[in-house]
Amino acid sequence: KAGVTQTPRYLIKTRGQQVTLSCSPISGHRSVSWYQQTPGQGLQFLFEYFSETQRNKGNFPGRFSGRQFSNSRSEMNVSTLELGDSALYLCASSWQTNTGELFFGEGSRLTVL
Amino acid sequence: AQTVTQSQPEMSVQEAETVTLSCTYDTSENNYYLFWYKQPPSRQMILVIRQEAYKQQNATENRFSVNFQKAAKSFSLKISDSQLGDTAMYFCAFKVFEGAQKLVFGQGTRLTINP
Numbered sequence: 001k002a003g004v005t006q007t008p009r010y011l012i013k014t015r016g017q018q019v020t021l022s023c024s025p026i027s028g029h030r031s032v033s034w035y036q037q038t039p040g041q042g043l044q045f046l047f048e049y050f051s052e053t054q055r056n057k058g059n060f061p062g063r064f065s066g067r068q069f070s071n072s073r074s075e076m077n078v079s080t081l082e083l084g085d086s087a088l089y090l091c092a093s094s095w096q097t098n099t100g101e102l103f104f105g106e107g108s109r110l111t112v113l
Numbered sequence: 114a115q116t117v118t119q120s121q122p123e124m125s126v127q128e129a130e131t132v133t134l135s136c137t138y139d140t141s142e143n144n145y146y147l148f149w150y151k152q153p154p155s156r157q158m159i160l161v162i163r164q165e166a167y168k169q170q171n172a173t174e175n176r177f178s179v180n181f182q183k184a185a186k187s188f189s190l191k192i193s194d195s196q197l198g199d200t201a202m203y204f205c206a207f208k209v210f211e212g213a214q215k216l217v218f219g220q221g222t223r224l225t226i227n228p
Contacts, residue, residue: 003157004157031214033213033214033215035216035218042218042219042220042221043204043216043218043221044218045215045216045217048213048214048215050213055212055213055214056212056213056214056215058215090158092158092214094214098210098211098212098214099146099163100146100148100163100206100208100214100216101148101160101163102150102160102214102216103159104157104158104159105157106156106157107157
């Protein structure tokens with residue numbers, strides 16, 4: 001069974017641009033969550049989607065948004081990029097909705113110049 | 114709000130030794146999950162072990178075991194017979210029992226296993 005796939009793996013943007021990251025969960029997983037990982041702040045929860053509905057959102061500005069499609073694939077978007085948005089963005093999927101057992105992708109490393 | 118604290122930013126041991134990683138957390142919840150996740154260099158994060166707070170028995174997975182002290186809000190990970198492949202960042206994480214898959218992570222401990 002294929003794992004969680006994130007694209008692109010690496011990308012470089014400039015301040016003010018926007019970016020869209022994609023995540024394909026493990027087949028059959030309906031929950032997809034996103035985390036931001038930085039050296040200073042560590043791993044921080046962005047949001048979780050289940051059956052195309054956002055179930056929870058972390059403490060991030062409205063520039064961070066996401067969505068989930070009917071096939072459970074998810075995208076997150078960051079608009080008006082700032083230098084501080086440089087991070088590894090991790091997507092995780094899960095089959096069961098409540099246990100916290102997450103299967104992570106390798107991440108998308110975003111650099112904002 | 115929940116917080117998770119890992120007080121050891123880095124640790125280093127020799128292969129085959131036993132190592133213990135510390136984690137403390139703060140919560141007012143009574144039912145929750147605790148986890149240890151492993152993030153090897155340039156590879157994806159994987160779940161090492163999970164503990165349900167309502168279970169008194171400490172979880173074990175092969176060479177990995179935890180010491181869960183609910184009253185002290187402590188959740189340490191013991192790795193026995195450490196192997197080179199155990200070299201990774203280890204994150205302690207917390208999740209409330211009900212609700213969305215929102216994990217609160219500690220800052221991580223970088224563990225190096227030396228040959």
